[in-house]
Amino acid sequence: MTKITLRRPDDWHLHLRDGAMLAAMAPESARHFARAIIMPNLVPPVVTGAEAAAYRDRIRAALPEGSDFTPLMTLYLTEATDPDDLARAHAEGIVTAAKLYPAGATTNSASGVRDFDKVRPVLERMAEIGMPLCVHGEVVDAEIDIFDREAVFIDRVLDPIRRATPGLRVVMEHITTRQGVDYARSGGADLGATITTHHLVLNRNHILVGGIRPHYYCLPVAKREEHRLALRAAATSGEGCFFLGTDSAPHVDAAKESGCGCAGCFTATNTLSVLAEVFEQDGALDRLEAFTSLNGPAFYGLPANEARVVLQRGEPVSYPARIETGAGPVTVFDPGFPLHWRVL
Numbered sequence: 001m002t003k004i005t006l007r008r009p010d011d012w013h014l015h016l017r018d019g020a021m022l023a024a025m026a027p028e029s030a031r032h033f034a035r036a037i038i039m040p041n042l043v044p045p046v047v048t049g050a051e052a053a054a055y056r057d058r059i060r061a062a063l064p065e066g067s068d069f070t071p072l073m074t075l076y077l078t079e080a081t082d083p084d085d086l087a088r089a090h091a092e093g094i095v096t097a098a099k100l101y102p103a104g105a106t107t108n109s110a111s112g113v114r115d116f117d118k119v120r121p122v123l124e125r126m127a128e129i130g131m132p133l134c135v136h137g138e139v140v141d142a143e144i145d146i147f148d149r150e151a152v153f154i155d156r157v158l159d160p161i162r163r164a165t166p167g168l169r170v171v172m173e174h175i176t177t178r179q180g181v182d183y184a185r186s187g188g189a190d191l192g193a194t195i196t197t198h199h200l201v202l203n204r205n206h207i208l209v210g211g212i213r214p215h216y217y218c219l220p221v222a223k224r225e226e227h228r229l230a231l232r233a234a235a236t237s238g239e240g241c242f243f244l245g246t247d248s249a250p251h252v253d254a255a256k257e258s259g260c261g262c263a264g265c266f267t268a269t270n271t272l273s274v275l276a277e278v279f280e281q282d283g284a285l286d287r288l289e290a291f292t293s294l295n296g297p298a299f300y301g302l303p304a305n306e307a308r309v310v311l312q313r314g315e316p317v318s319y320p321a322r323i324e325t326g327a328g329p330v331t332v333f334d335p336g337f338p339l340h341w342r343v344l
C-alpha cells in the first residue's frame, strides 16, 4: 500500500499552552487535526466557564487564516468547582469535558484534587448531564513507585469513583500500562482511553539507557516493554474504547534539558507520520482511521469529520528537529526510526 485516505483526525488530548507558545503551537495541530480536546493546565488553570470561553477565543485568534480547527474546551476540576457553573458552560457549548488532576501528579497540577470526596457533587452532576470526565490517572503517594502509580490509581481511585457514580462517562487519559488497557476494555460504553503517539514507541529503556533523554520524559512515564506492546495491541485493534490523544505537551528546550527537566513530549508536528509507520509495522494500516478519526468522535457523541487526509508512502519524510517559538525552541519528538508516510 502506498497511499491511505483517512477521515480528518482529531486529537482527544492536547496542550496548546498560551501566549507566545500558543501562537507557535496552534498551527502545528491545526495543520492535520480538525478538533482537539484542549487541556486546561495553564498557569493559573482554566477553572470557570468564563475562563474557558476566553481561552477558546485566544486559541481561535492564534489559528492560521482560514483554519477550521475547532478547540473543544475543558475545565480544570478543583475542590472549589461550582457544579452550576460547570453545567452551564457545558449546556452553552463552551466546554466539552472536565479534567481531573490529582494534585501534584503532573505539570501544573498544584490546584488539582486532594480529596476526591470533595468533587463528588460535581461528578454526580456530570453523570446527570452526560459530560465526560477526563482523568490523569496516577496516584501521588510518595510510597508508591512511579512505575506503579497508574495501576494503583485504577484500583484505589478510578474504580471506586466509577462504582459510586453510575453513568459517569470517563476517559482514562494517556494510558501507559497493561492494567490501563485491561481496565478500559472492561468498562463498557461509559469508559474510553486515549493513547499517545509516543507511548506506542517508547519504553523506559529509551529514557534511561546510554544517557538520560529528557525529551522522552513525560507523565505518566513510559513503562516496561510488555506495557508498550499492550498499548500497541490496543491502539491497532480498532476497538472503540481506544482513541488517539497525542498529549503533545510542548516545553521549551531550556526547561526540558535541565537538572530538573519537566515532563512532556511534543509530537504534534509529526504525529500522523509516526502513527502510520507504527500501524504499518504492526500490519494494521486498515485500522489507523478507527484510532485517529472514528472512535474518539463516537465516544464523545460527535460526528466523524467529513474532510479527508491522504498519506503517501515514499522516501523518508523530513520534519524540523525543533519548532522556534517566541518563548524559545521546542524539540520535536524523534521516534528513533525513519518515517515514510507523508501527509499530503
Ligand SMILES: NC(=O)N[C@@H](CC(=O)O)C(=O)O
Pocket (backbone or CB within 6 Å): 015, 041, 106, 107, 108, 136, 217, 218, 219, 220, 247, 249, 250, 263, 264, 265
Ligand atoms: N504529559 C506530560 O508529561 N505533561 C503534560 C501534563 C499531562 O498531560 O500530564 C504537560 O502539561 O506538560
Ligand SMILES: [Zn+2]
Pocket (backbone or CB within 6 Å): 106, 136, 173, 174, 219, 220
Ligand atoms: Zn496527564
Ligand SMILES: [Zn+2]
Pocket (backbone or CB within 6 Å): 013, 014, 015, 039, 247, 249
Ligand atoms: Zn497531557
